[in-house]
Amino acid sequence: MRTIAAYFPATLVAYLLASAFSTFMIMAGLKEMAMPVSATDVLSAVWFDWLGLLGSYLPLVAISLLIALPVAGQLHGRLGFPRPFIYALAGFVALIAIHLILEATLGLIGFAAVRSTFGLLMQGAAGGIAGWFYAYLTGVKA
Template sequence: MNVISLLGKKFTVFISAVLAAYLLASATATQHVANALVSMGIELGAGDRLAMTLKDLLGMATSLLPMIAMGLLIAFVVVALLMRWPLRGRLRWRLALYLLAGFTALIAIHVLMNLTLGLTPVAIARTPLGLVLQGLAGAMGGFVYARLGDALFPVSPFAIDP
């Protein structure tokens, strides 16, 4: 496998993970807002909820999507470096580390933006449960990254990531 092919596959795996995390993070944020509207007495059908979700997926692509991509990039690089640590049995921790990295990355995005800028990128992250749901979206990104990586790279020819 040449370097260009390897990097192309790694990039595809990473983008898939970012999109999985973004889709879940955006959809949960939208449904949180939809539930708030329903609690105010506004009637929303399944079609309305779907339309809101699709609009938010497009609308948050310029703000939330790049933040998720950067957060996951940093988190996954840290895990890749940890995986190079010479510990016996480290491969069995691979999935758990990527899940934790994705979870932590999305939580960190919201907490750091709130602490530094005084704002929360999405309303759902203002509640503890909402913040955990955003973290779970990141964990899904970690899951996708680990599983697709395992499928495409059972053994890395360049020892980039075990």
């Protein structure tokens, strides 16, 4: 029961961070093009993206973690890596996999921010934080 209860907040953390990271990168790109971007603009864009991506990106994040987290549990049991590390790695890979699979199967890049390696790694970082958070919520301290 604890694992199910931890899955939902970890998924929400991954979604919120991944979406915010993407928005931050886009807003930074606008600023590089000499467009005026205030902190209010950034916060408004983050909020808009959180609401706007609920029906598309949140389900993808949820499915990717639904696959990755149990696999991480199996890998922990077989390889003996520390649980916080293996769950963070699973979350990292899961969120990167979303974008690579979308590009390979549909030929599209869903987020403009993931066109760069740094943007893709930031999506992975959001998943990694969520994976660590999942391990923490299930009773494992880092």
